Amino acid sequence: MKRLGISKYLLIAAIAVGMNTGAHADLLYTFDTGSSAGDGAGFNGGTFTWSSLYQNVQHTGTAGGWNMGGSGPKFEFSWPSQTTMAAYANDPNAHVAFDLSVNASSFTVGGWADWDWYQLHFAGNSDGSAGWTQDAGGGNPVDTNYHPATPDGSWHFDLTFAQVGWQPGDSWFQLFFGSNSDSAKPVQFYVDNIHVYSVPEPSTFALAGLGAAALLIFRRRK
DSSP, X not given: OHHHHHHHHHHHHHHXXXXXXXXOOOEEEXXXXXXXXXXXXXXXXXXXXXXXXXXXXXXXXOOOSXXXXXXXXEEEEOTTHHHHHHHHHTOTTEEEEEEEEEOGGGOOSSOOOTTOEEEEEEEEEESSTTOOEESTTSSOSEEEEOOTTSOOEEEEEEEEXXXXXXOTTOOOXXXXXXXXXXXXXXXXXXXXXXXXXXXXXXXXXXXXXXXXXHHHHHHHHO
């Protein structure tokens, strides 16, 4: 009987460790009702608007060419969300994910023609030594051509904090988005589903499995 009690406490401790390993709360911004997230995060720079038709945020620049930095939508994690971001920055398993897309309404200015080219870009920025980090992984994240018959396109990106230049000890965080195209043909692209989360270590899954098994054992013994 005593042996069972010790095992029970050990297994409960394992469950607690597994739960604490992933203690960060996810930050998820879907922009279903506007460009502001309501927790101090939101778009506060560049030419953009909220699209009620697509329920996401649209870059509304009217000039083609290179649009990054101040001229592209900037998403900033202000207080209180920056407090959560600072905790994530110290987590080696922290990720940020987001979706970029274009559709027929993205090509309303400039007389787009079949095979006209465009690119979509992004950059991370923070107060750390990495500073501005553009296009994690190198190359152009989206480098494609316009086709009138099939103008729609969407791309999902999932990157570690390190890849976008966010480092342990950082205290403020920004994501910039932009495009590149013929100077007469702007791309009014969309940003959606910005998600900040942590990927659990394999050991966490093992502990969670151990905890689940323990609960089943105790239930059967009762």
